[in-house]
Amino acid sequence: MSSLDDLYRRVIMDHYSRPRNRGEFEDDETVTVNMNNPTCGDRIQLQLKIEDDKIADARFQGEGCSISMASASMMTDAIKGLKVEDALKMAGIFSKMMQGEEYDEDEFDLGDIEALQGVSKFPARIKCATLAWKAMQKGVQDEPNSE
Ligand code: ZN
Numbered sequence: 001m002s003s004l005d006d007l008y009r010r011v012i013m014d015h016y017s018r019p020r021n022r023g024e025f026e027d028d029e030t031v032t033v034n035m036n037n038p039t040c041g042d043r044i045q046l047q048l049k050i051e052d053d054k055i056a057d058a059r060f061q062g063e064g065c066s067i068s069m070a071s072a073s074m075m076t077d078a079i080k081g082l083k084v085e086d087a088l089k090m091a092g093i094f095s096k097m098m099q100g101e102e103y104d105e106d107e108f109d110l111g112d113i114e115a116l117q118g119v120s121k122f123p124a125r126i127k128c129a130t131l132a133w134k135a136m137q138k139g140v141q142d143e144p145n146s147e
Helices: 003-017 066-079 084-098 111-121 123-142
Strands: 031-037 042-051 054-063
Touching: 003 066, 003 111, 031 123, 042 066, 042 123, 054 066, 054 084, 054 123, 066 084, 066 111, 066 123, 084 111, 084 123, 111 123
Parallel strands: none
Antiparallel strands: 031 042, 042 054
């Protein structure tokens, strides 16, 4: 195993054991999305606070495999403070990464998210990694103030 794989695995396990943005808002979220991935049994509830077309805050809870939970932790960290359109662009880049396609590495600082790129080699796990991103995409669409 390469040291890069090892590093990536440690980043994933760190997010899994110490998830960022885990929890629920006290009623001031603007949208809540529930989504699951039946092939693995992953479940996630994602809440977003969208203000002025910006993702002001994000929280998630749920249960599932290390990849699904680490991905939710990384995703919520990455989109906080982004404009909605930029969060959607990032979701597009993540989807390309999962499909093993080329993506523009310079468009965003992906940070910890890059640790998930190895998942693209395991087709059965891709849905685990994309679950949180799909929830975010749906949440943005469902958001009552979105056009
Ligand atoms: Zn899973």
